[in-house]
Amino acid sequence: MPVFAAYLAMFAATEHAAAQPPLTSPSAADALARARITLSVEEQTLGTLLDQVLRSVSAGETPPDENQAAPIRSIWMDRRVDPTTKVSMTVAAQPAAQVILDLTQREGLALFPLPGVLVVGRDEWVDTTVARLAGGSPRTTGKTRDAETISVRWPTGCTASELLALIVSAPKSNTRTSKITDLVSWQETAAKTRSGTSHANWLPHDIWPAGSLIGVERTTAVSLVLAQFDLALKRGTRLETLVSKTTDDAAGQPNKQMPDLPTGVQPWTELPSARAFPLNYRAGDSTPAIRQSLADQKPRSSVRVTGEHLTVLATAANHRHALVAHWNAIADNANPNAGNPGNPPAKAAVFDLKLINKAAGDVLRQLAAADGKKIRIEEAAELASEKRINLDGTKKTLRQLAEIVAESAGLAVQWGDDEVVVSKP
Template sequence: MQAAAFTRTVITVALDGQSADEAIDQIVAQVSSGSPGRPWTWWRDGEVDPGKIVSLNLAGGSAAQAMTQLTRPLGWEAFPIPGVLLVGRPEWIDRTLGNLVSSAKPQAIDLEWPRGTASATALDSILHAAAGRPATGGAETGGQKEDRGLEWFPHDVWPAAKFQQVDPWHLASLALGEFGMAARQGTPLQRLRSRDESLPVAVQVIGADDTKWREARFLMVYPIENSDTDESGDAELRRAVRAVDATASFRSGRDPKTRKKMLRIHTHPTGHRAALATQWAAAPAPAQVAVAGRDATYDLKLLNKPAREVLQQFAGAAAKKLVIEDEATLRSQTLVSLDATKQTLEQLAQSIATQANLKVEWGETVVRVRLPAE
């Protein structure tokens, strides 16, 4: 499960008064920048408001923690499929996973469409990319053209999107799901084109009383992150899944390339959500992640925050004690703002200190703040 990138990416982020979609953009971008072999993007539940204002303060936490802290107050959750993070209501995630179709043979495409693209044009571009051909029209003219064989597809205007190394059937499934539709497993992707304006045989409308997707079962692989607690990590995942699916099946093993322990879980969508939530909650603490030598990405966006409060975050993330000398106490209340990416905690601390006209000494166990020498 390549979503381990969310537990391994370490970020420091302070967001105040930003919209949910802006915040998620930043977190996913950080995960993507730290995962060169697996770029990430995200797909939103169409029934949630991306403009909701959120706040998030996390110093040296994992991207998994950041996503959980961001989405939970909104009643949303996040769930990764290869290259795409699903964000929305728990039931929407379950329905999306339950109706997700994968390509019969491994296939991955890169695809991009601009803001304002018509839904039929977006689906047309997916089909063309899967066939190895450029889209025939629509995107260049703002998506106004109805694409051949897709007149049956409902009309909408979609935001900009960019996908890299994503299964084309996953994207087609997400597109269909926007209108309460799903395709049957094993369907060739090009069967989504119809000879007339009627719904293709391969596609079905999912009625409000149709809940077969709840019991759709599929296999996903979960890495056991911490080798010191392999057994407990394995047991926690099993307990969490069995609490919602007593008939779930499990198989332990090791990744053939890395030899790291993995747990293969066969369950329905709610079972997989339970497994992921447990794994993300049990991810190593930030200090453990740093000590383990994993790639850490530090990001900071803040506006008018007391320098003392920000420096305390940095010191805590580095497992150090913050000591502010008496004569620097008043100046440490200076309000600071910053927009920085890919900097170490020490570099960020020095930037904050400069703004507040303070001096920071970044020691092995103590971060000391004093007035600069005149």
């Protein structure tokens, strides 16, 4: 099947416990609920599409200052989920958070935002990962300070051992600039200087697809790697003890037999049962929705309003229910007239639109729906509306985009207050 991808994106120093996200971590993902996108894909891979949605939102975000929670710029997917699963989707002016929820729920997956990264995977794996990170993580010590954020990138074929070593050794990254440490460049530099590279050969020899972690706390990143193997850090672990440095030719080679785990790592099965943990949500229009979403969930959750925050003490599974309610309320409040004809905010907004081999009529229908209008394609224009076009429009209103699309197919478009009419000129 032809692959088509199009998106519209609206342009719009305290020490923490190891890998423990700030209580305001859900707020870091609020931009996903506010940004509305139009998306149409056929037979796109799940991992690529999730990354594309995330990039379209983060492109319009203002870089955070040091006192703000890290925005969501990376996706961390359960290794037991196939990222090459093919998906197809068409949405118009829908909140990015809802698009991501629809995609993951369709595949039977769960998600949860941590500072800088969106965790996606099987329900039980996401819940355990989040609970271990947010609810009872150990405090680390040593050269790698808890509050440090890093930005790393790795190619397809990277092993878990190489990635863990990169995360432990990467220099601190400023969240506002996010200078990225690339695995290949890091290894090449080590080879040239004969300083040797670090490895964690006690990990299974797992080959991973390309990816990145941008602006993520170092201990969170380490814990995410361990979570892929149902492992966790112990309290007081020095991160540098998880890796060893060597200049031998054998560096990074897989072990024939699985060695014992480092003393700072333990299996999830040896940890006590996960408990409820607190997270802060922004109080306001989402408060009633969050309370309602938790009313029938077991075990019972505690909800308390403190100033501008709604503190929810709940299990990871119940936090996922609260998060969905929170996102939906933000999306409704951000554009209360969305979908209504003549909505001024939608008309005033500017978008980017990239089209590859897409039928003009389908695109015009999406643009009309994005502005809450009906569309009528006249009989004489139906054949021409099937013409497939390519387009790369930047910072255009919906009406301007419709006019460009119509012209590319040899059509005329009338952008009325209630209806869009497509005709043959």
